[in-house]
Amino acid sequence: MADFNVSARGVGSVNVLELKGYLDAHTAPELEKAFNKLIDDKSFNVVVNFKDLNYISSAGLGVFMAYVETMRENKGDIKFSNMKENVFNIFDLLGFPVLYEFYKDETEALEKFKVQ
Amino acid sequence: MQLTDNIAALRNLSALVDFANLINSSLDLSFTLNNILFTCFGKFQTTKGVILLAGSGGVLELKAAKGFSNQALEEFPSVKIDEYDSDNALAEFKSKNRLNFCRDFNSSNGLKGYILLGERLSKKEYTPEDYDFLNTILNIGATAIDNSLIVTELKELNRELDAKVNQLSSLFDLSKEFSGILKVEMIGKLLLYSIIGQLMVSKYAVITCRQGAFTLLENKFPPDKLNPVLSGTDLLAITSVLKKEEINKDLESFAELGVDLIVPMQIKGNTKGLIMLGQRLAGQAYSKSDIEYIASVGSLAIISIENALLFQETLEKQKLEKDLETARNIQKNLLPKSVPKLNSFEIAAFNNSARQVGGDYYDLVPLSKEELLFAIGDVSGKGVPAALLMANVQAFLKSICKQKMPLNLASNFINDLVSENTTNGSFITFFWGVLNDATRELTYVNAGHNPPLLIRNNEIKKLRTGGMILGVMATVIPYNSETLQLEKGDLLICFTDGITEAMDPDFKEFSDEKLEEMALNMNGGNPSDILNKIMEEVKIFTKGAEQSDDITLIVIKVN
Secondary structure: OOOEEEEEEEEOOEEEEEEEEEEOOOOHHHHHHHHHHHHHOOOOEEEEEEEEEEEEOHHHHHHHHHHHHHHHHOOOEEEEEOOOHHHHHHHHHOOHHHOOEEEOOHHHHHHHHHHO | OHHHHHHHHHHHHHHHHHHHHHHOOOOOHHHHHHHHHHHHHHHHOEOOEEEEEEOHHHEEEEEEEEOOOHHHHHOOOOOEHHHOOOOHHHHHHHHHOOOOEEEEEEEOOEEEEEEEEOOEOOOOOOOHHHHHHHHHHHHHHHHHHHHHHHHHHHHHHHHHHHHHHHHHHHHHHHHHHHHOOOOHHHHHHHHHHHHHHHHOEOOEEEEEEEOOEEEEEEEOOOHHHHHHHHHOOOHHHOOOOEOHHHHHHHOHHHHHHOOOEEEEEEEOOEEEEEEEEOOEOOOOOOOHHHHHHHHHHHHHHHHHHHHHHHHHHHHHHHHHHHHHHHHHHHHHHHOOOOOOOOOOEEEEEEEEOOOOOOOEEEEEEEOOOOEEEEEEEEEOOOHHHHHHHHHHHHHHHHHHHOOOOOHHHHHHHHHHHHHHHOOOOOOEEEEEEEEEOOOOEEEEEEEEOOOOEEEEOOEEEEOOOEEOOEOOOOOOOOOOOEEEEOOOOOEEEEEOHHHHOOEOOOOOEOOHHHHHHHHHOOOOOOHHHHHHHHHHHHHHHHOOOOOOOOEEEEEEEEO
C-alpha cells in the first residue's frame, strides 16, 4: 500500500501542510482530516508544500476543491508550493492554475499572505 | 531609374529570405502569424492587420491581430469561412477599421483563412507589386502555418489524451478503493472528490434513492432549498444525463439552485442515485468525455454503495434475529418446563411457534397437593406483538393462581386485566380448567377458545361453557364454569387452531372433523403417543408446507 503523510506546522498566521508520498483515493481521507482540523482551529491561511509528494490522483485534487471555498469565504486561501513537475502537470492538465496560486517555494507563498 | 528598381527588388528579396528563414524555424503558430503581420507592416508601412483562420465548424477565428485596442477586437463578429464575402457584420468591421487590403490564403488542402491589412501610413493605395509581394509571403507562410496548426492540433490531442489517461487512472484507482469500503459515507466522499478534483466543481450533491426515499450523501447546495426540490421531483424518473439546457427547460427548480448537470447512477437500468453538479469554476461546459467520466465513476460507486447498504442491512437483520432468538428462549422459559406427575391423570403437551416467537400459550400450575390448573390460549396475531401479550397473560395467570379464587370469578378477573392491556382489537381465546387428583373432577371455563374434546366411550363432548374471548372489553356478563366428573379412560384433547387450520400446499385445512375422527380412533396408548400421532398426522397432511400458525396441543388421559 502506498504511503502518505501530512504534517502541519504554523508559520506566523499561516499554516503549512507538508505532504509526503502518494495522495490518492485511499489516502485522501488523511488530507481531509488535516483540513478539517484547520477549519476547527479557524486557520484559513494555508500553504500546501508538495516537496515530498510523488503522486496525486483526482480524488486527491478533489480534497482541495472541497475546502478552497471555505477558506476563501473566511478571507483565507489555499496556496501551493514546491510542486514536482509530474504533480504539477496533473494540476495543470485539469485547469487548476486558473483558480489556485502555485509558487516555486514555500517562502514565496508565505510572502503572498503577508502582502494580502 | 533602373538602379532604384533593382534596389527595391533586392530589398524585397532580402525581406523574403529573412522571412522564410524565420518562420520556418518555428512551429509556434502565433510566432508565425505575428511574423507574417510584422513583415507586412514593415513592407507596406501599415499599422493594422489581422489574420483569420478557420477554426472548428468553419468559423473564422482571430488568430493574430496588431494595432487594435482590446475593445475593437471584441467587436469582431462570428463569421463562417464560406460567408466571408457576404457577411455584413464582417464588412462593417472591415470598413470601420479600414482593413481594405485583403487576401485569402490557401494550403495544400484548400482555403485556410484571410489576412486583412489596414491603410498605409502614406495613405497610398496598395500597388500590384504589393499584391505580388503579399502573395509570395502568404505562399511561404502557408506551409509554416500548416505545420504549426498540425503541431498545435497534436499538442491539443496530446493534452486530451493525457486527460483521458488521467481519468482512466482515477477510475482504476477508485475501483480498487471502492471494492474495499463498506461505509456508504466514505464511498460518497471518494466519489465526490474524484469528480470535483477532476472537473473543478465546488457546488455538488450526491444523492442515493432507496425504497422511495432519498438520502443526501454529500451536498453543497443550500439544503433548505434543495430538500423541497428533491421531495417534489420523481427522482427515479431521471434515467439519463441531463445537461444545462435540459435542466433549464424541464427542471426549472433545479436550474434555480444552480444545477448544471445531473447524472443518474444506475444499476441494471434502474436509477439508484443522482450526482448533481453546479457550474465548473473555470467556466467550461461539461464535455462528452467529462460526462462519461462522471457516469463511470457513478456506476462504480453506486454498486459499492448498494453492496455496503446490503451489508449493513444483513448485519441489522442478523442482530434482529439474534434478539428474536433471545426472545424465543425467554418465551420457551415462560412455558412449563416439565409436566407434573399425578395419580389420576397423565398429561402430555406440545407447543411450536410458526415464527421465532408466537402467540400460543399453555400452562400447567399446581394449585395444591390435589389440584392442578391447566390452561391453553391463542393470542390474536403472530410474532412479537402476540408474544408480548402472551407473556402478559402468563404473568396474570401466575398471580391469579395465588389468589385461590373459584375459576369462574378468576376468569372475570383475568378478562378485566387483559382488556386493560390490549389495544387495536387484539384478543385471546382462552380455556382453563382445574383437575382434582383425588376426586377426578374437572372444573373449566372456556373463553371463546376452540372447544377441547372430551372423549368417553367413543363419544365426543365439546367443552364450551364459559363466556366471551378475553381482552375485548371488561367483564359485563360473568363467566360460567362447568364441573365434570371424569372417569377412568376418559381422554381430553385441548388444541389451538394451528392444528385444525393447518394447511396443505393447496390451502386445504386439516379441519375439526379430521381431528375429531382421529380422536375417536385413538384406542388406548398413553397421552404422549396420542399427541405424537396427531402431530404426525398433521405433518403428513401439510406435506411439508410451511407452518403458518402457532401450534399447541395438550392431551390428558384419566387413569
